[in-house]
Amino acid sequence: MTAFPDGAPCWLDCMFPDVGAAQEFYGELLGWTFGEGSPEFGGYTQAYSDGKAVAAVVPAMPEMADQPVAWNFYFASSDVAATAERIREHGGTLMMDPMPVGDFGSMVSAREPSGVSFSVWQPGSHPGFGKTGEPGSFCWAEVHTREAEKADAFFPAVFPFEVRRMVDDKVDFHLWDIDGAPALGRFKMGPEVPGEVPPFINVYFGVEDCDAALDTVRRLGGQVFFGPMTTPFGRWATVGDPQGAAFSVIDVHTTEGDVPELVPESAP
Structure with missing residues (x-):
């Protein structure tokens, strides 16, 4: 794939206590195959769909054994050091300073003011994803937070997002575009979300059949947290794998209803 523009979703990885079990789960659910782990990079193991890189699974380090298992979402940047400076300037916290990862690239990890890592x-x-928008690969992502105003002030200041707001009295949702194309969304968590659920980025993986995918999730020991629901964007549900990592699955070809109105909203 060509280079991703600044701010675009470009990669996912996740640390698992049992990487072998994770490979079995995602291999059956999403059809992933896996490369050899890289000992010099902590056993970092790439996942592939149709031979194209889609994510990575990593053995959890012993000192992180008590940390929740969660998918780690990467935004693209042409200058990670400059992005790190903007993160600091706009109230974010660097969890890891900019660092090279061999010749593969450079990264930084951070937390924004509302708590999203x-x-x-x-x-x-x-380069990141070798495939997106298809079954077995990343399709979409949404920042979920209770303090939407903080996320709204932070992300469009750090990344070149154009902001649109969904016209809906019941849902507080923003769409963040890059050069006129949707990049990801921002959803304000309401009181219906359990208090113990922290702010997070919900990632969506494409599947051929949402209902069949949910049957597979349950059979393999995972959980279905929400859905399935059919929307103008696809039929989707939020699930958890047996080790606790939450994500969503979506069949983008099964749709229902009209796309809601979106209006431009000036970034703070």
């Missing part, structure tokens, strides 16, 4: 990737020999 994320990473940034400046590509070297590893």
